[in-house]
Amino acid sequence: MLTAAVAAREVLAIGGLGLAVSAARDLRVRHEYAPSGVLTYAVEASGRDSNAALLWLSTWEHYRVALAVQFAAGAAAPVVALAAPTPAAAVAALLLAACAVLTLQRSSYGLDGADQMFALAMISCTAALVAGERYGRLFLYFLAAQLILSYLIAGIAKLVSPVWRDGTCLAGILSTKAYSSPRLAALLRRHRTFALGMAWSVMLFEVTFIAVPFLAPVLDGTVMLAGLVCGVLFHLGISVTMRLHTFVFAFTGAYPALLYAMDNPPM
Amino acid sequence: MNMAARGSAEVGSLGSVQFGGADVGGVAGAVGQVVVVAVLVAWLVVTVLFALPRVGDPIGQRLPAWCLSLIPSWSFFAPNPPRDDRVLLYRDVFGGQGAGPFREVWSSAAGSDLFKGRTEKAVTDSIGELLVRSRVSAGQDGQDGRKPTDPLQGMQAAQVMVSTPYVQLLNRVAAAPHDPRTQAVQFVIVATDHGEESPKVLFISATHRLDAEPPARTVPEPPRARVGTC
Numbered sequence: 026m027l028t029a030a031v032a033a034r035e036v037l038a039i040g041g042l043g044l045a046v047s048a049a050r051d052l053r054v055r056h057e058y059a060p061s062g063v064l065t066y067a068v069e070a071s072g073r074d075s076n077a078a079l080l081w082l083s084t085w086e087h088y089r090v091a092l093a094v095q096f097a098a099g100a101a102a103p104v105v106a107l108a109a110p111t112p113a114a115a116v117a118a119l120l121l122a123a124c125a126v127l128t129l130q131r132s133s134y135g136l137d138g139a140d141q142m143f144a145l146a147m148i149s150c151t152a153a154l155v156a157g158e159r160y161g162r163l164f165l166y167f168l169a170a171q172l173i174l175s176y177l178i179a180g181i182a183k184l185v186s187p188v189w190r191d192g193t194c195l196a197g198i199l200s201t202k203a204y205s206s207p208r209l210a211a212l213l214r215r216h217r218t219f220a221l222g223m224a225w226s227v228m229l230f231e232v233t234f235i236a237v238p239f240l241a242p243v244l245d246g247t248v249m250l251a252g253l254v255c256g257v258l259f260h261l262g263i264s265v266t267m268r269l270h271t272f273v274f275a276f277t278g279a280y281p282a283l284l285y286a287m288d289n290p291p292m
Numbered sequence: 293m294n295m296a297a298r299g300s301a302e303v304g305s306l307g308s309v310q311f312g313g314a315d316v317g318g319v320a321g322a323v324g325q326v327v328v329v330a331v332l333v334a335w336l337v338v339t340v341l342f343a344l345p346r347v348g349d350p351i352g353q354r355l356p357a358w359c360l361s362l363i364p365s366w367s368f369f370a371p372n373p374p375r376d377d378r379v380l381l382y383r384d385v386f387g388g389q390g391a392g393p394f395r396e397v398w399s400s401a402a403g404s405d406l407f408k409g410r411t412e413k414a415v416t417d418s419i420g421e422l423l424v425r426s427r428v429s430a431g432q433d434g435q436d437g438r439k440p441t442d443p444l445q446g447m448q449a450a451q452v453m454v455s456t457p458y459v460q461l462l463n464r465v466a467a468a469p470h471d472p473r474t475q476a477v478q479f480v481i482v483a484t485d486h487g488e489e490s491p492k493v494l495f496i497s498a499t500h501r502l503d504a505e506p507p508a509r510t511v512p513e514p515p516r517a518r519v520g521t522c
Binding site: 050051054057060061062063064065067068069071126129130132133134135136137138141142144145159160163164166167170171174175176178179182183185186188189194197198200201202203204268269270271 | 321324325328329332335336339340343357358361362364365366367368369370371372373374375376377409410411412413414415416417418456457459460461463464466467
């Protein structure tokens with residue numbers, strides 16, 4: 026049976042690696058964090074009441090240290106999670122949780138769903154590693170619930186959208202510079218049925234993912250496995266076509282929490 | 293990685309270092325669990341409420357900024373996915389000698405950069421929020437007969453020009469390469485649809501002296517609705 030400590034270590038290993046990728050990406054565009062860059066904290070700080078510690082940490086000379094720590098701790102996370110004693114794993118998780126939360130607190134510009142899932146995952150795995158099974162399981166249930174909600178809310182939001190239902194949205198999204206995949210966009214424009222199938226497969230996957238934990242005990246392990254494999258392929262596909270690389274780590278990194286919740290049902 | 297397989301043995305050995313096993317027994321433990329459950333359930337409930345169309349924004353405006361940033365927004369690319377590019381252009385203004393051509397702040401050639409995700413998202417967020425603020429300041433999507441690209445007047449202009457996204461974009465435009473004769477800059481936001489339609493101008497800024505400091509605020513803005521995430 027999967028324990029909270031082991032599930033937390035798996036979350037740390039996958040999520041940590043994703044945070045290292047995220048930090049490398051951010052450090053590479055460091056000029057945009059300068060006072061004249063679009064990711065500078067100086068402009069946003071003038072518009073809100075921030076506490077002194079956040080202001081101090083958010084200036085580039087300090088934030089770059091946080092990014093370097095995030096990169097180092099994230100790159101080491103798989104090894105630490107696999108082999109290090111729990112205190113070392115807990116320290117790595119705590120550092121990564123602090124960095125992930127700082128990213129969210131620093132600015133609301135430039136954030137995406139992966140940043141939010143990283144923060145939830147690292148908070149949850151830190152709690153599980155520090156506080157033990159009794160409290161840790163609560164945080165893992167929470168992370169599993171957020172994972173299910175992420176798919177369900179995204180799926181419902183797409184179902185109410187006419188451009189998702191008629192299948193025209195994907196070609197449009199994949200034509201933009203930010204998510205550019207011109208060949209696939211052209212293919213989707215030429216083959217409307219294919220585009221419709223792709224859009225509906227995304228929506229159906231997202232709204233039915235919630236069934237995975239509930240059907241798994243009734244059916245057999247293959248349902249659960251199929252659901253999770255679909256999820257991994259879904260995120261890999263998004264990574265290849267839309268260059269949202271950190272989403273793979275952020276969302277599949279939360280899968281161990283779902284496995285734990287199915288292995289140790291709350292009720 | 294097959295950590296699950298070695299889970300039981302590992303936990304046993306970890307128990308000896310007395311870490312990861314800080315369970316509190318008795319009444320204190322039970323109270324602690326209730327508190328943790330209450331916080332986590334509230335977090336989940338707010339996440340769901342935040343996703344509801346008419347409920348989410350009022351909640352976002354009531355929550356303090358530090359709390360708001362911890363509430364995830366899970367409606368990826370829906371219900372209105374981006375289907376055109378919002379491009380930030382700027383031009384140099386040469387005093388009495390006219391103006392230079394409009395140029396992109398980030399050239400199209402940089403489109404293949406594998407690691408530029410956060411920069412591009414920040415610009416998209418800033419542009420999206422600026423357009424919303426501009427429409428709201430002008431009277432709800434031009435219901436007063438005003439076109440989106442008409443210059444803002446008086447208080448409307450002031451409200452938009454001291455907003456964070458406007459200053460953020462102006463700040464970046466000011467740092468872009470300029471002609472030595474430049475005295476002032478102006479930026480525009482254009483929607484392009486990959487050659488299917490001609491580019492559409494969505495926003496035209498005021499003209500700003502290049503050597504002037506960015507507009508400084510003396511009064512903090514009220515909490516704003518969170519920027520959408522993808």
